[in-house]
Amino acid sequence: MSSGHSNLIRLREVTLWRDDVWMAMDLMRCSVFAVLCQRGIPEEHTIHIACEALKGLNYLHSKGFIHRDIKCENLLLGWNGEVKLADFGLATRTTRRNRDRLGTSKWMAPEVIREQYYSEKIDMWSLGITIIEMMDRVPPHYLIKDEMELFSVILHEPSPTFTYSYPTMYMRGLVAWLLDEQPATRPSAKDVLSVSF
Structure with a gap:
């Protein structure tokens, strides 16, 4: 996972010291989650972060990997607006027949919850x-x-949408597309980048 792609956190060095493994990675300012603890993110900044995340995902997917834990805690921000995907601890190959229920519950796709x-x-x-x-x-x-209650809601209620913010119709449409309950018609990162950004 230590790629040179600008939107993936880079593993720079691994060292064994006594019985501990030390890993040196890119130094980033904070996670997107840390920003959310202070305030919501305006739509124009959300679009920038999403676009950069999509570039990283497009690269990751083209190399045959699934991240499996995309969330604000795993999107890191640099001092100059850089955005990098981090935490590849649950990543897997696309060539593997994946049906493990792994990830963070509130961000899991319906097919992961169903263990399909x-x-x-x-x-x-x-x-x-x-x-x-x-x-x-x-x-x-x-x-x-x-x-279990959360999984039932995700599986039996319509895909979620915004509750506390007022995004444009463009953003509502993008999220509805990403949250298509049918994986076959849900877009790829490449699809979204070619249409939206």
Whole structure:
């Protein structure tokens, strides 16, 4: 995962010291989540962050990987507006027949919850949830603490939308596209980049 792509965090060095493994990575300013603790993110900045995340996802997917944990905590910001995807601890190959229920519950695509075979399209669902999180300051269904209740809501209610912010129709349309419940018609990162940005 230590690619040279500008939107993926770079692993610079790994060292074994005594019984500990030390990893040196790019130094970033903070996560998008840290910004959300202060305030919501305006739509124009949300678009920039989403576009940069899409570039990273497009590269990652083209190399045959699924991230599986896209959320504001794993989007890092640099001092000059750079955006990098981080935390590849749950990443897997697209060539593997994936159906493990892995990721963070509120960002999981329906097919992950159902433990069906899934593709890189799960990252697109998670990005849609992340866009809502950036503008609303919280992910959809954030008040639901019980995981089984949360999964039932995700599986049986319509795809979520914005609750606490007032995005443009463009942004509402983008999120609705990313949160298509059918993976076959959900866009890829390349699809979104070619149409929206």
